[in-house]
Amino acid sequence: MIRIYHAPRTRSVRVIWLCEELAIPYEVVTIDFSREYRASDEWRAMHPQGKVPVMEDGDITIFESCAMIQYLLDRYGGGRLQPQAGSEAAAHYQQWCWFAESSFARPLGDMIHHSRLRPEHERIPGVVEDARLRAEPCLAATDQHLVNRNYLVGDSFSGADIIMAWTLFLAKMLELFDEESAPNAWRYLANLEARPAYQSALQA
Numbered sequence: 001m002i003r004i005y006h007a008p009r010t011r012s013v014r015v016i017w018l019c020e021e022l023a024i025p026y027e028v029v030t031i032d033f034s035r036e037y038r039a040s041d042e043w044r045a046m047h048p049q050g051k052v053p054v055m056e057d058g059d060i061t062i063f064e065s066c067a068m069i070q071y072l073l074d075r076y077g078g079g080r081l082q083p084q085a086g087s088e089a090a091a092h093y094q095q096w097c098w099f100a101e102s103s104f105a106r107p108l109g110d111m112i113h114h115s116r117l118r119p120e121h122e123r124i125p126g127v128v129e130d131a132r133l134r135a136e137p138c139l140a141a142t143d144q145h146l147v148n149r150n151y152l153v154g155d156s157f158s159g160a161d162i163i164m165a166w167t168l169f170l171a172k173m174l175e176l177f178d179e180e181s182a183p184n185a186w187r188y189l190a191n192l193e194a195r196p197a198y199q200s201a202l203q204a
């Protein structure tokens with residue numbers, strides 16, 4: 001059984017969402033997202049940075065949400081929700097997966113740390129402004145790519161959209177864009193958020 005260590009409104013939603021899309025059984029273990037618990041030896045043994053999510057499948061334990069997405073697609077997807085390995089579409093699929101988490105989500109994480117997660121005395125206001133400037137070109141590139149498109153790659157929904165949706169969710173939460181400033185990203189996110197599998201994942 002796949003076990004997903006989860007905290008509401010975190011990247012574990014990506015993993016639950018994918019399990020729902022693929023209709024594969026999984027179990028959710030909701031963890032205490034407090035700083036104290038995440039710094040505990042118990043949780044550090046699960047995740048080296050004390051973050052969420054973590055996933056187990058039998059003897060396999062994985063941290064990093066995008067690795068979980070790729071593992072689940074490769075192991076249980078049966079060719080669904082990702083292009084054929086080695087194809088041109090797969091190159092773009094990989095590009096958008098990595099862009100969404102390693103380039104776009106990174107400054108958003110800095111903003112969240114220095115405006116919400118850290119205690120006041122550890123926050124550096126300049127980091128928030130710098131991160132906003134780093135996030136803006138990522139948002140613009142995403143919005144531009146989505147002109148006349150419903151999905152990142154080709155005409156079909158894929159794992160890349162699950163990854164990007166959560167990044168855009170964070171950007172929206174941080175009020176980095178709205179319907180006027182990035183209309184294509186806004187429409188794209190609204191369409192993805194309407195998917196029943198996403199709605200189920202939000203209830204976890």
Ligand SMILES: N[C@@H](CCC(=O)N[C@@H](CS)C(=O)NCC(=O)O)C(=O)O
Pocket residue numbers: 009010011012050051052053063064065066101109117
């Ligand atoms: N690249 C990691 C990022 C994990 C991450 O930043 N998780 C957030 C919740 S969505 C977290 O645990 N934040 C707490 C912290 O950074 O201390 C992944 O995709 O799993």
